[in-house]
Amino acid sequence: MSNNTPPKTRSVIPIGPFHPLQEEPELFRLHVEGETVVDVDVEIGWNHRGIEKLAEDRTWDQVTFLIERICGICSTSHPIAYVQAVEDCCGGVDVPERALYIRTVIAELERLHSHLLWTGLAGHFLGYNTIFMWGWKYREPVLDICEELTGNRNHYAMIKPGGVRRDLDPSLFPSVHKRLDELKKQVELLIGAVTDDPVLHARLKGIGVLTKEDAIDYCALGPVSRASGVPADVRRNHPYAAYDRVDWDVITAEKGDVYDKTIVRLLECLESIKIIHQCLDNMPEGEIDAKIEEVPPGEGIGHGEAPRGETIHYVRSDGTNSPIRHKVRAPTYMNLPTCKATVIGESITDATIILAAIDPCYCCTERTAAIDAGSKKTIMTGKDLIRLSQEKTLRLRKELGL
Amino acid sequence: MGVTVKALMKSPWVFHVSAGGCNGCDIEVLDCLTPRFDIERFGAVLVGSVRHADALLVTGAMNRKSAYRLKELYRQAAKPCLVIAIGACACGQGIFRGSYAMVQPLDELLPPGVVTAYIPGCPPKPEAMIAGLG
Numbered sequence: 001m002s003n004n005t006p007p008k009t010r011s012v013i014p015i016g017p018f019h020p021l022q023e024e025p026e027l028f029r030l031h032v033e034g035e036t037v038v039d040v041d042v043e044i045g046w047n048h049r050g051i052e053k054l055a056e057d058r059t060w061d062q063v064t065f066l067i068e069r070i071c072g073i074c075s076t077s078h079p080i081a082y083v084q085a086v087e088d089c090c091g092g093v094d095v096p097e098r099a100l101y102i103r104t105v106i107a108e109l110e111r112l113h114s115h116l117l118w119t120g121l122a123g124h125f126l127g128y129n130t131i132f133m134w135g136w137k138y139r140e141p142v143l144d145i146c147e148e149l150t151g152n153r154n155h156y157a158m159i160k161p162g163g164v165r166r167d168l169d170p171s172l173f174p175s176v177h178k179r180l181d182e183l184k185k186q187v188e189l190l191i192g193a194v195t196d197d198p199v200l201h202a203r204l205k206g207i208g209v210l211t212k213e214d215a216i217d218y219c220a221l222g223p224v225s226r227a228s229g230v231p232a233d234v235r236r237n238h239p240y241a242a243y244d245r246v247d248w249d250v251i252t253a254e255k256g257d258v259y260d261k262t263i264v265r266l267l268e269c270l271e272s273i274k275i276i277h278q279c280l281d282n283m284p285e286g287e288i289d290a291k292i293e294e295v296p297p298g299e300g301i302g303h304g305e306a307p308r309g310e311t312i313h314y315v316r317s318d319g320t321n322s323p324i325r326h327k328v329r330a331p332t333y334m335n336l337p338t339c340k341a342t343v344i345g346e347s348i349t350d351a352t353i354i355l356a357a358i359d360p361c362y363c364c365t366e367r368t369a370a371i372d373a374g375s376k377k378t379i380m381t382g383k384d385l386i387r388l389s390q391e392k393t394l395r396l397r398k399e400l401g402l
Numbered sequence: 403m404g405v406t407v408k409a410l411m412k413s414p415w416v417f418h419v420s421a422g423g424c425n426g427c428d429i430e431v432l433d434c435l436t437p438r439f440d441i442e443r444f445g446a447v448l449v450g451s452v453r454h455a456d457a458l459l460v461t462g463a464m465n466r467k468s469a470y471r472l473k474e475l476y477r478q479a480a481k482p483c484l485v486i487a488i489g490a491c492a493c494g495q496g497i498f499r500g501s502y503a504m505v506q507p508l509d510e511l512l513p514p515g516v517v518t519a520y521i522p523g524c525p526p527k528p529e530a531m532i533a534g535l536g
C-alpha cells in the first residue's frame with residue numbers, strides 16, 4: 001500500500017470474522033480506494049477450538065470422532081488423513097480392500113455435497129437465488145444416501161484406524177445407483193445453466209484470475225489450483241483408499257478465473273458420481289477392519305484430498321494409547337493467501353465472489369461492515385456488498401438485453 | 403415468559419450466530435431455508451441484523467473470541483429475545499468440553515433463564531430444528 005493517498009479516500013471493509021464453512025473462520029479486511037480493492041488482510045483463528053490439544057488426551061479411536069468435527073463438511077477427509085497417519089505410524093497396516101472401497105465411497109459422497117453446496121452459495125452471491133435453491137435441493141438426495149449408508153447426514157463416524165467402523169448394506173446399492181443417475185442429470189442441468197448464461201460469463205470470466213505461476217507460488221490446493229492448470233490432486237499423485245483401482249479423471253482448467261473454478265467443481269461432481277458407481281459395483285467381499293492392537297512409538301503422516309484440497313495429518317506416538325502430538329494442516333490454510341493475488345485490483349462488486357471462489361462464506365452475509373478508515377464510521381454493511389454484487393448482475397443482464 | 407414465548411414463536415425472525423463450532427450445525431440451519439425443509443412456510447425468516455431478530459439461533463461451543471461477541475449480540479438484540487441452543491456444542495460444549503479455548507457453556511454465559519430451547523444432536527437434523535422452533 002502506498003502512503004501518499006490521503007486516508008479519506010481509502011476505506012477498510014472487514015468481511016467476517018465468522019465464516020462457518022471452514023474450520024478457521026477468518027476476517028478479511030479489504031482496503032478499497034473508490035471501487036477498487038488495493039489490499040487485503042486476512043486474520044484467522046476465530047473458531048479456534050484447540051482440537052490438536054484435545055486430541056492429545058483422547059485415545060487413538062476417540063480422536064477420529066474429534067477430528068471429524070474439525071469441519072462439518074470435510075467430516076470424512078480429515079479422519080481419512082488421520083487414520084492413514086496412524087496406520088503409517090504402525091509401520092503400514094494392511095487395510096482390508098473392502099474398507100478402502102467404503103472409504104472412497106463416503107469421501108466422494110462428501111465431495112459431491114460439498115461442491116453442490118458451494119455452487120449454491122456462489123449463485124446466491126451473484127444474485128442467482130435459483131442456483132442457490134437448485135444446488136441445495138440437489139444436495140438433499142446425497143445427504144439422504146449418506147444417512148442411509150452411514151446413519152447420519154453429516155459426521156458419518158465411518159472411518160477408524162485400520163479400516164471402517166460399519167459395513168455398507170449391499171441391498172441399498174441399487175437405490176443409490178438410481179439416485180446418483182438422477183443426480184447426474186441434475187448436475188448436467190446446473191452445468192448447462194452456468195455455461196449457457198451470457199450474464200454469468202460476463203460476471204465470472206476474467207475476474208479473480210490466479211495464474212498458473214501464482215498457483216504454484218502460493219501452493220494453492222484442490223480445485224483452486226486445478227482451475228489454474230496445476231493438476232494437483234493427491235488422489236492421483238499419491239493414491240490412497242481405492243482411488244488407484246477406479247477409473248476417473250483429474251479435472252483441470254486453464255485460466256484460473258472464477259468461472260473456471262466453478263466449472264472445475266461442477267465437473268468434479270460428475271467424476272465423483274462415476275467413482276461411486278464403480279466402487280459400489282466392484283466392492284470386494286471380506287473383512288472391514290484390520291484390528292490395530294497398539295500403536296508403537298514413532299510418527300506418521302497421512303493425507304487426503306478434501307473437497308477443498310489436500311489435508312495433511314501428522315501424529316506422534318510414544319507407545320501409549322493416545323497421540324502425544326497431533327498436527328493438522330487443512331487446505332484452506334494454503335488457499336487463503338491466494339486472495340492476495342486474486343482480489344487486488346478488482347472492484348468491490350466482484351470481491352465477494354472472488355473471496356467465495358476459494359471457498360464460500362455465507363456468514364459474512366450478515367457480518368460485513370464497511371468502515372471509512374478516516375472517520376471509523378460504518379458506511380456499508382455486508383448486505384450492501386451482496387446487494388452491490390447482485391445489482392451488477394442485474395445491470396449486466398439489462399445491458400445484454402436479457 | 404409463557405405468553406411472550408408463545409407470541410414470539412408465531413413467526414419468529416431468527417438471527418444465526420456461529421460461535422466456535424464445527425459448522426455442521428450451521429449448514430443444517432441454512433438447510434432449513436432450502437426447498438426440502440423451507441421454514442419460511444412457517445413464517446420464520448433468517449434476518450441480517452440482530453436488531454430485527456425475535457430469536458437467536460446459537461451454534462458452537464463458545465470459544466474465547468466468540469463468547470464475548472455473543473454476549474454483545476445478545477445485548478444488542480431487542481428484548482424479549484429468545485435464545486435457542488442448536489447442537490450438542492451449544493447445549494453443553496459437546497465434544498469440545500475441556501478445551502483450553504472454551505470458556506463457558508452458553509446457558510452460563512448468558513443471564514439465567516434466557517436460553518429457551520435446546521436442540522441436541524451433532525448436528526441435529528433439520529426436522530429436529532423445525533420441531534424445536536415450533
Ligand code: SF4
Nearest residue numbers: 423424426489490491
Ligand atoms: S454440535 Fe456437532 S455438528 Fe454442531 S457445531 Fe458442535 S460438533 Fe459441529
